Structure formats: C-alpha cells, structure tokens
Amino acid sequence: MSDATVARHAAGSAQRSGPTVRRKVSRRQRAARVLAPLVWIGPATALIGLVVVWPVVVMISTSTQKVSSFGEINGSAGWNNFKHLFHEIAFKGVVERTIVWVIVVVTVTMLVSLALAQLFNQSFPGRRITRWALIAPWAASVLMTAIVFKWMLTPGYGLIDILKHHLGLLPNLNGSAADPLGQAKSAMPWLMFVAVFVSLPFTTYTILAGLSTIPGEVYEAARVDGASRWHTYRSITIPLLRPALTVATLINVMNVFNSFPIIWAMTHGQPGYTTTTTTVYMYILKGSDLGESAAMSVVNFGLIIVIVGLFLRFSRWKSEVE
Numbered sequence: 001m002s003d004a005t006v007a008r009h010a011a012g013s014a015q016r017s018g019p020t021v022r023r024k025v026s027r028r029q030r031a032a033r034v035l036a037p038l039v040w041i042g043p044a045t046a047l048i049g050l051v052v053v054w055p056v057v058v059m060i061s062t063s064t065q066k067v068s069s070f071g072e073i074n075g076s077a078g079w080n081n082f083k084h085l086f087h088e089i090a091f092k093g094v095v096e097r098t099i100v101w102v103i104v105v106v107t108v109t110m111l112v113s114l115a116l117a118q119l120f121n122q123s124f125p126g127r128r129i130t131r132w133a134l135i136a137p138w139a140a141s142v143l144m145t146a147i148v149f150k151w152m153l154t155p156g157y158g159l160i161d162i163l164k165h166h167l168g169l170l171p172n173l174n175g176s177a178a179d180p181l182g183q184a185k186s187a188m189p190w191l192m193f194v195a196v197f198v199s200l201p202f203t204t205y206t207i208l209a210g211l212s213t214i215p216g217e218v219y220e221a222a223r224v225d226g227a228s229r230w231h232t233y234r235s236i237t238i239p240l241l242r243p244a245l246t247v248a249t250l251i252n253v254m255n256v257f258n259s260f261p262i263i264w265a266m267t268h269g270q271p272g273y274t275t276t277t278t279t280v281y282m283y284i285l286k287g288s289d290l291g292e293s294a295a296m297s298v299v300n301f302g303l304i305i306v307i308v309g310l311f312l313r314f315s316r317w318k319s320e321v322e
C-alpha cells in the first residue's frame with residue numbers, strides 16, 4: 001500500500017470519528033449543564049426533605065395508627081383518630097377560636113405596623129434610637145416575652161396591678177386584685193396583645209423597607225398635579241407597598257396560626273379551652289392519645305394551607321411577582 005493510500009485512509013477515519021467525538025463532548029457538556037445546578041440546590045433540597053417533607057409523612061402516617069402513650073404502634077386505626085377528634089366537644093370551639101385569633105392579631109399587627117412604618121419613615125429627632133428600641137421585642141425570645149408579661153399580670157404583685165394601685169384604680173392590692181389570665185373574658189385579649197407586641201418589629205421593618213423603595217419623584221409629581229395627601233397615600237403609597245404588605249401579611253398569618261409559646265406560657269390554654277388554639281390543642285391531646293394528636297396535626301396543616309391559599313387567591317399575589 002502506498003503512502004498516499006495510507007494518508008487517505010487516515011484522513012477518512014479522522015473525518016468519520018470527528019463528529020462522534022464532538023457528539024460525545026457535546027453530550028458531556030449538556031450533562032454537566034444539567035447537573036451543575038444540583039451542586040447548589042442539592043443540599044437545600046435534601047435539608048427541606050429531611051426537616052419538612054419527612055416529618056409531614058410521619059405525621060400523616062401516625063394519624064392513621066393506634067399509638068400507645070409510650071409511642072408504641074399497635075396496628076392501624078384507619079380514620080378512627082379523625083372520627084374521635086371531630087367528635088371532641090372542644091374541637092369546634094378551638095377551630096373557631098383559632099380563626100378569630102389569626103384574623104384579629106394579624107389585622108391589628110398590620111394596621112399598627114403600617115402606622116409605625118410611616119412614622120419611622122419621617123425625619124425627626126431621636127429616630128435612630130426609636131428604631132433600635134423597636135427591635136428589642138424582636139431580638140428577645142418569644143417565650144421570655146410571654147413569661148415577662150405573665151409576671152406583669154400576676155394579681156396583687158404584678159406591675160400592672162401596682163400601677164393601677166398607684167393610679168387609684170385598685171384600692172387593695174392583696175384582696176381585690178383579679179387574675180386577668182384566669183378569666184375567660186380577659187385572658188384572650190391579653191394573649192392577643194402580646195402576640196401583636198412580638199409581631200410588630202418584623203412587620204414594621206418589612207413595611208419600612210417597602211416605603212424606602214418608593215421614589216421621591218413620584219410624590220413630587222403628585223404634588224405638582226395638586227393631589228391631596230389622602231389621595232396620594234391611597235393612589236400611590238398603598239399600591240406601591242402591596243408587595244411588602246403581601247409578604248408581611250403572609251408570614252404573620254403562618255406565624256400567628258402556629259403560635260404556641262405565648263399561649264402555653266401564659267395560660268396553658270385555660271380556663272377551660274377558652275384560650276386554646278389548634279396548635280395548643282394538638283399538644284394537649286398528645287398527653288392522652290398520640291394518634292389523635294397526630295390527626296389534629298394533619299387538620300392543623302390542612303387549615304394553614306387553606307388559609308394561606310385563600311389569602312393568596314384574594315390578594316392577587318401573582319400580579320406582584322410578574
């Protein structure tokens with residue numbers, strides 16, 4: 001075979017193998033591009049699966065089983081745990097009270113936070129100090145804050161009764177002081193007050209961040225057009241604040257719905273079940289029937305999904321992210 005023939009065969013082999021090599025390289029590149037994001041989202045996805053998805057699976061599984069007080073599984077219970085739960089005398093009142101708790105606390109928190117954000121967005125002497133002071137309830141533990149308020153409300157010895165005594169509203173500290181956390185008519189309002197108190201810092205700063213993104217030129221144009229303050233606030237400030245308001249409301253709904261430390265530390269859901277929400281009721285049931293407690297957890301999970309879904313449906317959240 002001549003040298004020319006060998007060269008032609010070599011050239012032909014190179015031409016045939018060239019596209020194959022390029023195809024292999026391109027496939028590797030495509031695979032690398034597809035798998036590269038997993039390096040970044042893989043750990044987060046694994047963590048979510050471990051601490052969120054897996055407990056939900058276990059919770060749903062436990063809700064359909066017979067579980068002893070020692071945590072031993074004694075077979076399947078089917079839907080009996082849910083049937084027993086729905087026939088509990090306190091169940092209906094607990095669910096209704098939870099809905100009222102969420103609506104009142106979130107509504108008051110949003111209104112007060114909106115006013116505070118408007119105030120802190122203005123320039124006035126001591127603004128920095130007042131902003132720092134607002135962070136204090138946020139920095140402190142919710143449980144610690146609830147215990148402090150419980151001490152303040154101690155009948156006869158708490159700060160509230162001492163102030164009433166000095167103002168002449170409570171003549172006898174030791175004899176006539178009533179327990180505000182021991183009476184159904186006053187316990188829930190005080191719990192709502194504490195819940196609003198601990199929710200204000202985050203909500204106020206979220207709205208304040210939204211206010212800081214509104215350009216001053218928009219207000220200047222409104223003043224040039226002769227718009228009143230109320231018209232400017234209603235037509236410019238509120239619409240431009242909608243993303244911040246949506247985020248703040250959504251997070252508050254989830255936090256308040258699942259709030260446990262405030263109620264448990266201050267009243268343990270007493271007197272009776274007058275201050276018991278679904279989260280607290282779930283914990284109370286744990287002491288007598290773990291299966292029924294798990295069923296309450298499933299109902300609790302379903303309720304928060306429904307509430308959040310309804311909020312997103314009526315708040316038109318998609319228009320804020322498009």
